[in-house]
Amino acid sequence: MEGKEGGRKSAEYEAVVRAGRDLKRLQQAHAHLVVTGCHRSRALLTKLLTLSCAAGSIAYTRRLFRSVSDPDAFLFNSLVKASSKFGFSHDTIHFYRRMLHSRITPSTYTFTSVIKACADISDLRLGMLVQSHVFVSGYVSDSFVQAALVTFYAKSCNPRVARKVFDEMPQRSIVAWNSMISGYEQNGLSREAVEVFNKMRESGVEPDSATFVSVLSACSQLGSLHLGCWLHECIVGSGITMNVFLATSLVNMFSRCGDVGKARGVFDSTNEGNVVLWTAMISGYGMHGYGVEAMEVFRRMKARGVVPNSVTFVVVLSACAHAGLIDEGRVVFANMKQKYGVVPSVEHHVCMVDMFGRGGLLNEAYKYVKGLRPEELVPAVWTAMLGACKMHKNFDIGVEVAEHLINAEPENPGHYVLLSNMYALAGRMDRVESVRKVMIRRGLKKQVGYSTIDVDNRSYLFSMGDKSHPETHEIYCYLDELMWKCKDAGYAPVLELAMHELEEEEMEYALRYHSEKLAVAFGLMKTGHGVTLRVIKNLRICEDCHSAIKFISVVTSREIIVRDKIRFHHFREGSCSCLDYW
DNA sequence: GAGTTTACCC
The missing domain is CATH 1.25.40 (Serine Threonine Protein Phosphatase 5, Tetratricopeptide repeat)
Structure with a gap:
């Protein structure tokens, strides 16, 4: 049958392929198959199924599937693969069940896709069930399946189990390494991500673009500019082509590590930028409080014909809020709805309330x-x-x-x-x-507050009243002396009464040895004059520390950059870039 | 005949 009708089927096949990811054309092609009597050809139906998935219509995919009388292993695998690839995870699982029900033995191809679907919906129980099927089927040592399991456990918030699977792999493909690095990064375990990255290089595996994207994300979390610069050099030295994923990760990393100028450098040297890259650049300016620059990039983006998305508006509105650009923000919000048809989400609402609030329009904020x-x-x-x-x-x-x-x-x-x-x-x-x-x-x-600072390419962590550092005594003495100088210059501690009551700790002690002050003192002690300090804090900077660091920037003539939970503070000559609105 | 990894947000 296949041989005899081969010629005509091939022509029909071509017609289906030509329809591509266009749902209407796929439906026309299908109708044509029915007319010519080819609608029972499994090869043609398989192709139609995968393409309708790619076209984004799972409903049509399901309808087509129901019309197949006796689906074979290849059709099932194609269906499972396509539905998983295009994000119809629940359907993937449904098709997988149907497959088992039809007594078709799953292959490694089936498992990789089904496990990915379980990962995408973080369904731990289901994924573990599929893993038991993997054991029974004897495919446990397949490197594709193992890499998929690493991702699965990482995405279901079990990075340690992911690591166990990873460690037990006899041979690790680059995808397995990448899965482990991104798995750690996505679970907030940035140090572990960097560690695995280093192990990967020691093992002689050359990192690729996906590796760097994940390790740059980890670096962004850590806020280590030194590590980030080194990674940037690695990328340039490796000869990897700068794709838009990498460029976006670099822009994000430099911004989040406190050097928005370097972020702009990468951005300017990237020729083809999509909306995500532009959004990352605007976000970078926004989190540093450079609202004018953020708006200028936003304007250029639109002039280039790049259409802003919902996230773009979040970062633009946030930039307006942090820079006091209220009128601009109002216009942006109105245009977002009218010109771009973006329905405001809670993130946009938060930005609007924040913008009115920071701008002193308290009643308008409350009305909103x-x-x-x-x-x-x-x-x-x-x-x-x-x-x-x-x-x-x-x-x-x-x-x-x-x-x-x-x-x-x-x-x-x-x-x-x-x-x-x-x-x-x-x-x-x-x-x-x-x-x-x-x-x-x-x-x-x-929540326990802590701050980190990089000195001599090493990261140091401080928490309130922390005495674990070997030079604790020196740091505390230095800080005491520093605060006396600040007091002479006019600094008065900002007491938070509530904290006193809440913590039952000695007030002045707690305030004086806040983690950000310890990190700043340590940085000043260990670096030469003119070196900018970069401190990362996990919570929002406290009011007293904010005031103290302004004075510290004067009495020591240093520039100090602090990244807190929501934005950057650039302290210089007694003032802060947030203009005391944070 | 085919598969696993990667960017922007309070």
Whole structure:
């Protein structure tokens, strides 16, 4: 049959292939197959199925599949592969079940795709079930399946199990290495990601573009500019072609490591940029508070014909908020809806509230919040509103908002600290005490703050009152002396009353030895004059440290850059780039 | 006949 009709089938096949990923044309091609009587050809149906998946229509794929009378292994594998590749993970699992039900033995090709689908939906139980099928089928030592399992465990938040699978691989392909590195990075284990990257190079495996993308992400998390520069040199030296993924990762890394100028350098040297690259560059300027530059890149992007997406608007609005560009922000928000048809998401709302709040338009911010639908009142919206209340010392609204915040997310200890701060600022110390009791009753503890700083190509970590560093005594003495100089210059500690009540710790001690101050003191001790300090803090910088570091930048004539949880602070000659709005 | 990894966001 195949031989006899080969000629005609080949022509039909060509017609299907020509239809490509165009759903309408695929449907026409299918109709034509029905007319010519070829609609029972499994080869043709297989091709049609994969293409309709690629065209994004899982509904049509399902309909086609139902019309196949006796699907064979190849058809099933193609279906599983295509649905998994194009993100229809639940369908992949459904097709896999149908396959087993039809008594067709899965192959390594089946398993890689099904495991990827389980990874994409982080379904741990299902993935482990599939893994048991892998054991039974005897494909445990297949390197593709193993690499897929590494990704699967990493994506289901089990990086240690991923590592176990990885360690047990007799031979590791570059994809396996990449999966392990990205797995660590995606779980926030940046140091482990860099470690595996180094092991990979020691093993003589040449990193490729995907490797660098993941390790650059890890580096961004760490905020280590030194590591980032070294990686950049590695990339240039390796002769890897600079693709848009790599360029975006580099722009992001340089921005998040505090050198937005270098980010711009990479950006300018990249010829073909898509919306993601442009968005990364705008985001870089935004997080450093360079709103004018962010808007200029945004303008150029549109002039180039690159269409902004929802994320682009988040970063543009955020840049406006952090630079006090309220009128510009309003225009952007209006255009986003009207010209670009982007439906505002909660992230956009957060930016708008933040923008009004920082700009001093507290009532407008609150009006905006009240105009949101109940399901849009996520904790982030309340947090933004609360920040505005604190900044503008409106404690009545502040207390109200903080109570909403706790109702929205009762298990987050940070919210109680904010509420407690509000009560303290409003002078309601009885309430401060009761919040503290609630926290104790619910077993909630304040997140531990820590700061890191790179000195001589090594990263040092400090936490509040930390004495684990061998030079602790020297650092504390240096810091004490430094703070005296600051006091002479006019620095007065900003006491956070609520913290005092909450922590039951000796107030001045806690304040003076905050992690960011320790990191700055250490950096000043260990580096020469003129060297810019770069400190990374896991939480938001505290008000007292912010004030102290401004004075430190004066009395030591140093530039100090601090990245906190939400943005960068550039301290220079007694002022900060955030203009005290953060 | 075919598969596993990679970028922008409060």
